Amino acid sequence: MKIALLGFGTVGSGVVEVIAENQESINKRAGSPIEIKYILDKRDFEGQPINKLIVKDFNSIIEDEEVEIIAEAMGGIEPAYSFAKAALARGKSFVTSNKELVAKHGAELLELARQNKTNFLFEASVGGGIPIIRPLNQSLTADEIYEITGILNGTTNFILSKMKNEGRTFEEVLKEAQELGYAERNPEADVEGYDACRKIAILASLAFGEHVNFEDIPTTGITKITEEDMEYAAQMGCSIKLLATCQKQEGGIFARVAPSLISLEHPLAMVNDVFNGIFVKGNVIGEVMFYGKGAGKLPTASAVVADIVDAAKHKGTNIISFWNKEKLELKDKGQVKVSYFIRVQKDREDINKCIEAIFGKVTEVKALANEYAFITDVQTEATFSEKMNALGDIKVKSKLYFIK
Amino acid sequence: MKIALLGFGTVGSGVVEVIAENQESINKRAGSPIEIKYILDKRDFEGQPINKLIVKDFNSIIEDEEVEIIAEAMGGIEPAYSFAKAALARGKSFVTSNKELVAKHGAELLELARQNKTNFLFEASVGGGIPIIRPLNQSLTADEIYEITGILNGTTNFILSKMKNEGRTFEEVLKEAQELGYAERNPEADVEGYDACRKIAILASLAFGEHVNFEDIPTTGITKITEEDMEYAAQMGCSIKLLATCQKQEGGIFARVAPSLISLEHPLAMVNDVFNGIFVKGNVIGEVMFYGKGAGKLPTASAVVADIVDAAKHKGTNIISFWNKEKLELKDKGQVKVSYFIRVQKDREDINKCIEAIFGKVTEVKALANEYAFITDVQTEATFSEKMNALGDIKVKSKLYFIK
Incomplete structure (x- = not known):
């Protein structure tokens, strides 16, 4: 199974290292030997063994029928996005650690993979090596x-x-x-x-x-x-x-x-x-x-290589996933129910009364000198904002979400 | 996709509940509707809707070509083991939450599944609902x-x-x-x-x-x-x-x-x-x-149903796993390197000297009255046992592995 790697930075060089280090077990798990045929990078790496794999032009990768999986570790939207589309359209699997790309174009690239009976995999884009996307x-x-x-x-x-x-x-x-x-x-x-x-x-x-x-x-x-x-x-x-x-x-x-x-x-x-x-x-x-x-060269490379193994095992079949192109309309921020921890300047003796007059019952917290601190009841963000505006000249030193 | 459930105890009834509760999304993820056709249980459940699914004889399940997945939640080795072999030999997938069965016969049942291009899945046997086997x-x-x-x-x-x-x-x-x-x-x-x-x-x-x-x-x-x-x-x-x-x-x-x-x-x-x-x-x-x-009706049932979904998605193809029948010879217990925390009775004033004479340098721990407590260096279990024997009449109150 010939693969190409796009980008020989931190994650890219980690991928080369992991494949070399655990070659035997990786090949066993993939069902066939994994071999890196090309590495796309602008730079030369004279004197390093990988130098003979370096290519400067993506076309030499995409046109090579032998390359079945392309792993991208360049980051950023372009040219990663164009490369992903070209690879998937040709039925090549595309594996990426690029969260910008996945967050922006994930739905579209998953759909393209489905249409072409291939796979768009991105375990490494969230949580580094932690298995989360596949679970x-x-x-x-x-x-x-x-x-x-x-x-x-x-x-x-x-x-x-x-x-x-x-x-x-x-x-x-x-x-x-x-x-x-x-x-x-x-x-x-x-x-x-x-x-x-x-x-x-x-x-x-x-x-x-x-x-x-x-x-x-x-x-x-x-x-x-x-x-x-x-x-x-x-x-x-x-x-x-x-x-x-x-x-x-x-x-x-x-x-x-x-x-x-x-x-x-x-x-x-x-x-x-x-x-x-x-x-x-x-x-x-x-x-x-x-x-x-959640980050680092080898943990992230571990997730990229696990995706390469999965892509190899699922050659010709799309792994179902349920992220479709329809846009999810998030709930209006103002209607979300929240609780806040608030610190205000204690610029008057009856500050607790002022706060209660605005927020109703609150849970008082032992405060630093010259401060009053409390936790609000659960309420909508919109209600909370109104109350914050009502504070007038009472100086807010800090506000943080309080998770019950 | 017709399935059969063996055992309507805690986990079994959880499986019925989960499939009913999340029917729509489960069917979508499985790629086809999951329907429980039989439940094997000795008891009758008069007046309960599942009573019409109850059968007493495993043969009526195994002989039914429509049943493609069998989920077992009976526990114990027999008859679960015989049922698993019969199911896999017929090319039906077998899903289980039964750790005794998996620990004893896992290798053999995985091999049987491979030979028959079907699957033996057991996510629920370890860690209840926690995804660990599949990761x-x-x-x-x-x-x-x-x-x-x-x-x-x-x-x-x-x-x-x-x-x-x-x-x-x-x-x-x-x-x-x-x-x-x-x-x-x-x-x-x-x-x-x-x-x-x-x-x-x-x-x-x-x-x-x-x-x-x-x-x-x-x-x-x-x-x-x-x-x-x-x-x-x-x-x-x-x-x-x-x-x-x-x-x-x-x-x-x-x-x-x-x-x-x-x-x-x-x-x-x-x-x-x-x-x-x-x-x-x-x-x-x-x-x-x-x-x-790690346990409980619904978390365990969640793992069983996830396996049913996986079995449905992989109909006709075996999911590779690397547990083969060859026996792993564990390292001789005596050769394993360990560190211990030990409490002994302080029956003499120079107890620390006695301990040092036997164990060499140890890390002393602040002790309760009339006790001496310490952590040993890393050493083999065999060496440690010899030293413990050398304690003679010094009374050991407690010993626990100390993990660095």
Whole structure:
């Protein structure tokens, strides 16, 4: 079974390494020997054994009838999207770790794969090496999924874990993460939640069967989390995590990415450092969670190679999946029911009365000096916004979703 | 797609309930409507809608060409084993939640399924609803697995969690678990570790590709764990869990079931109450963990029905799996390297010197009154046994594996 690899960066070189390292068992599981025939990359790799596989032109790959599987690890929408379409149209399987591509064009590429009796596989696009796409597609088939909540970004989880354990500021820890190579020089995609947003869009589309536009998902990052927020969390027996979630709620489906307070009793609270955790609720299975390294060269390559094996085993047959092109209309954000943890400046003695006058009954939380802190009842976002506006000159220091 | 169900007990009735509840999505995922044509049970269910499906004779099921999948939820070796062989020999898929059957005859039944281009599926036999068999078989295919360690028995985990949280004795908590229906009247299979032993034998066979005899796995239950052990665990920042493990160690593979001390930092430490957790290490993926309800009517039925869906999708093709009939010779127990936590009676002032004279350097642990407690270096079980014998009249109060 001849394959081609697009891109020889971190993940691409990991794929070469994994196939070399575990050749024997991989070939056994794939049912035939897997051989990399081409690697598409702009650069030359003089003196390295893979240099003889390097090609600069995608056409030499697509025109080669021997190549049955193409694995893409370039990232970004183009040219990955065009390459995927060309490969699938020719009946070649296309495997990718590219979350941007899958979030934007997943439904269309799955449909193209179906039409051409081939496969579009993307286990590595969410949760790195953690098996989640295949379990959702093939294991949780007896269930109606009604919630997926995940810690889907290792960089932000590393930052939040460090802030919690070491009482340091976001800026300090981000700098350290950048020095360690855990965060990019331009960290926006991670710390603003954009990466997690694409991943939850993919999971929501698979779980609910219709295409969720990632642009429709309200997304907040972790840049405004402070040491004081962390102190409150610890005192409340909670942890602050960047949670990406999609849930059925009173008929509609909502999704969001936002830093949230969860109880230390919640299985996701123990997902620390660069690890990811994906928590799934189904109507018969109850709660299950998948945990592991959500990024990194070898874990991600492990998922890409597992997809290559699956593509080899399913040559000529499409693996059913339930993500169709119809757009899933997410529930209006204002109608989603939520509970918030709020910190306000205690600029008057009767602040508790003011808050109660606006929010009704709240759960007061032991506060830092000159602050008043509380947890609201469950209410719609729209109602909550109105109440926040009614605060007038009372200064809000922080607000975080509170997950019961 | 007509199916037959063997046994209408807890799991069997759950299967009927799940198929009725999620009919639409299950049929969509299976690719054709799933219909229960027969239920084999000795009893009658007068007045219940399923009564018309009840048959008393397996022959009426096996002789019916329309029945393509048989799901077994009776438990025990016979007649389940004979039924499985008969079904597979006729090319019918056989799905089971029966860990005794799978641990004892899994290799043979998988082989029979291969020969007859049909499937023997057993996702529900380990970890209840948690997807673990299918991920091992189909997701972690790029990896060489070198360790699986699991909390595989919900009853014992419930008991240990209660003992830890409430400072109560094993006997007290067992009694409560029996009253709550979490433990059987005869709790031996759970509390002596026999249930976990069969489950780890199944996982080891799948991970390492050869048949692991469950009788070969050294198995210790939790009946001797005391409140004092729990106090030590808490003080050491550890938790006591009944761990079932199989690992590659210096070329050989060992397996065991035993109560063990693990650090609270270990992901398995947060698997509490009736939940199960299965921790897998691979040479490229690193660490992944699967978490969920390991037992119970609906979670187990969810896994059975997911297997039925898979069997329906793979009609006429065998799903490859790598558990063959060759027997895996486990590493000699004496050669396995281990570390122990030990408590001895402090019947002399220079007890630390005596211990050091026998064990060499040990890590002393802050002890209860009249006790001396320590952690040994890593050594073989054989060496450890010799040293324990050398203790002579020094009374050992407790010994537990210590997992680094």
